[in-house]
Amino acid sequence: MARRSWVRAVATAAAGALALMAGLFGTGPAHADAADGARGMTVRFVEHELFIGSEPPNAFVAYRWKVAGEGAVHHVHLTVDLSGVADFAEPAPSEHCDGNLCTLDLASATSDYHAITLVPKPGAAIGSSGTMTVSGTASDATVTGDHVTLTNGRTDLKVSAFADEPDHVPGDMLTFPLTVWNTGRLPAAKGVELRIDTTAGLHLQGSWANCRDVSASGRGGHIVHETLCDFPTPVEPGRRYALSSPLRVEVGDEALHDEIIYAFTPLAGAAPANGPGTPLTLVPDGATPSDGNSEPSFTTYVDSVNHADFAVTGDTATGRPGGHATLHVTVVDRGPALVEDLLDDDVALSVTVKLPPGTKATKIPDGCHVPGTDGSYRGPRLGWTTYECDFGDPAPGDRHALSFTVAIGPRTPAVSTGRIQTEEFFEGFDPDASNDSAALTLRLAQDGSAGGGSGFVSGGWIAWAAGALALAAGAAAALSRRSRAGD
Template identity: 70%
Template sequence: MRETLCDFPTPVEPGQQYALSSPLRVKVGDEALRDKIFYEFTPLTSAAPADGPGTPLTLVPRGVMPSYGNIDPYFTTYVNSVNHADFAVTGDTVTGRRGSYATLHATVIDRGPAVVEDLLDDDAFLPVLVKLPPGTKATKIPDNCQPPPTDDGSDPGPRMGRSSYQCYFGDPAPGDRHVLSFTVAIGPRTPAVSTGKVRTLEVMKGLDPDASNDSAALTLRLAQGGSAAGASGSVSGGPSAGSGPLADTGFGGGWIAWAAGALLLPGGMALALSRRSRGGN
């Protein structure tokens, strides 16, 4: 939390309205995107804060409060900052043989600088679409991946045995790195070189200006003989995975704002400005 307290040792009259003697200014950080400034007015019951280096603020009378005026002591100002967030993905190439298994790893990196958060419910998700190489079906998938939703909203069916998945990363923040690991069964008709794809889906129109790193290939090459080899370029530390029996084949396939806040406290009143960052820190 970041707060600014302003103490106004000036009596305030019931039914009257007041304004600040000069505009409240806030600095927009590099991670800003969708922000909120909260104001709260309340009698000051503790010691007054020490004076800061800025020009002193005072309360200026603005006449009688209109009958339709807001009597709630809380106010919110929304600030949309011009910013972007670069979500980059990398793929993988593995070697295996028909009738065996292989594991593919896809990496998703949030390069920022903007922090994406939903102003309404604090939940933001970065969706990623994974299409496995043709001729393969999933036997083990990350917990945060599901078959893509159906057009009519019905249950998409079993999670395993699919060739395509949609994965979600909650509260994406600059510097986050996620690894998606998929173990696949290699079918009898898998081509010698079979290529799928991983790509990020649009979180917000115009948010990611660099489309060149939004997708990457997931490639399976058949071995000339012997057992399937391990995945090349594999990365440890990925999300846990679920497993289960193969289902019938089928092709199916958040966001954080920083919140800024401010509290104005009347009577011997104070104003506080706070910014709520990811995770409520």
């Protein structure tokens, strides 16, 4: 009976506490209280300047939403308002829109995106422009919207294409008579900008008043040189224009696998002031071609005869059975060509190290791993007789020193020879094979000196030396006695 009274007392106290909390914080549903600390949800257009193009003749208006914090928000209603562009654009028939409003309802939302398609109205003026907005509401979040500018028509620039260039040697000169044309419905009214990107083995020749070299650090990949040229000449729809003089590019000593990228974009403002010299200009060159490159940029690949050289040096060490020895080797990139694979940013020079027979590694350099693995192998790395070593991004002048400490087994030959060998990672890796491998030789010491070994002296050897000394002492005593007997 006492236990029941205690339970009732606890229940009564809990009810009182709940009532007190209800009085302080309200008794409505949990989601209704979210307004006191509403979460945030942002809706942003993917692009903030859109054009109704001619290929295809429409515009894709994409927007994304993202919820701050963990979990979803609920009862979301998003609206894209097209009234600012209604004079020249309308939703495609497949879109679910009512008049100038396109809506999207979501029971819950975290992060996602949606897109609608707009087409030009019949007879709409080319160049018309306006603003669209996106906004929204949610039952438990504050929604922040966005806006985007839409223009009827666009500038579609194309640049001439050139065949790839094989089998070059340093000193060769390449010529690129670039042309640019506009297949769009709007002119590049303020002119165009030409960007020229090249890899290490190609060098743009010449200096012009309207061109400037800029840092290529943000270009990524293998691009190391970047030049920008600004042309204030408007590029009209349906017209082609040529450079007043072709680009000339020299193949340098670094050349092996290279590329040149040339790209035209419309100028957004006045052309900036550049360096001294005569300007490079655009001159009319007829009508838009009926075929050709369909992009505003093009890449020409230039392959040169390989004149890179990788060299390895070996070593000779001495030691004793049961002891240790250290072998030192070097790997040198003698250049001058820069060995890189334009299709792979993770190029590495590799060498295979085969330790002398009868030995096993007790210490290996960083960057060396068990054959057939990529360095992530979690098994034992020591105790093997063969290793692969990688050096990322090989560059002319690089020198790598490697040291391997080995334990010498009891059956190691008096002269035991291993090898270090460079490995090809693509065809034509190194045309000079004379220095691609070298011997790693271990000699067993015979004269009491451990040479390049650890200086370890075995107990057997000590007993053998002690016995030899005793034998020598006995022989000397016998000779002394014989001498006295003869007297």
